[in-house]
Amino acid sequence: MSNLDFRKKRRQIYLDEESYRNTVAQIESENSESTIVGLSQEDVCLNREMNAFDHWVIFRLKYTAGESLTELANSLDKIVISYEEYVDALNELPDDKYHAPFIMNDLFDTYVDYLNLLCAAILLRREDLVERICALNEGTDFEQADAVLEELFQFFLPDHPSLDYWFWDKPYRKLLDAIDSDTPAEREQGMKSYVKTWYSDVKGIAHFWGKHQQIKPEYTPYYGYWAMCAAAFTYLYNID
Secondary structure (H helix, E strand, C coil): CCCHHHHHHHCCCHHHHCCCHHHHHHHHHHCCCCCCCCCHHHHHHHHHHHHHHHHHHHHHHHHHHHHCCCHHHHHHHCCCCCHHHHHHHHHHCCCCCCCCCEEEEEEEEHHHHHHHHHHHHHCCCCCHHHHHHHHHCCCCCCCCHHHHHHHCCCCCCCCCCCCCCHHHHHHHHHHHHCCCCHHHHHHHHHHHHHHHHHHHHCCCCCCCCCCCHHHHHCCCCCCCCHHHHHHHHHHCCCCC
């Protein structure tokens, strides 16, 4: 593929072909060399966490680079399985060492990762994975604890509650206000407002903010800026 072809195909303008391909190759190489033989259970957990995160990084890079949606939809199985393996490893830890797989009220990026994984499954028509993604938080302090997530889960798991509290007021209050609007026109305007200010609203709380300024030919810490929940809610609520 030529640079021109890549620039036409990519879904965001910041990503260049050289850094994209080098980063994917590096992550895949490190992932293939990973082993848990001889590791302590804590190190097994860390290994499983990094393995899952690497699969998720590659997914985001490929989405941003404009790769096939069919390929991306199929790759979600591997991501969910790797996170399930991470959860299984955590459950083998003694109680005093255990922590939740997604601590979502501390690091904003962790919350966005979990939310975007759920939204990617919804948008790529992998509804079969929604219950498994939900189960990753089962039995933790973060189960049924956030209004944004529960609004999404309710479309597929009807026993989930409606909540009036959430982890991150900024930027998600605007999103919740949008979907709670009285008329279709108000929902449309509210969603536009949420999307327009999403990136500026996460400045200072998102570690991924500004990463496009740190791209180098050999590696990119920028995987794309995606408020996938805007698309998921727009689809589920049939917002124009």
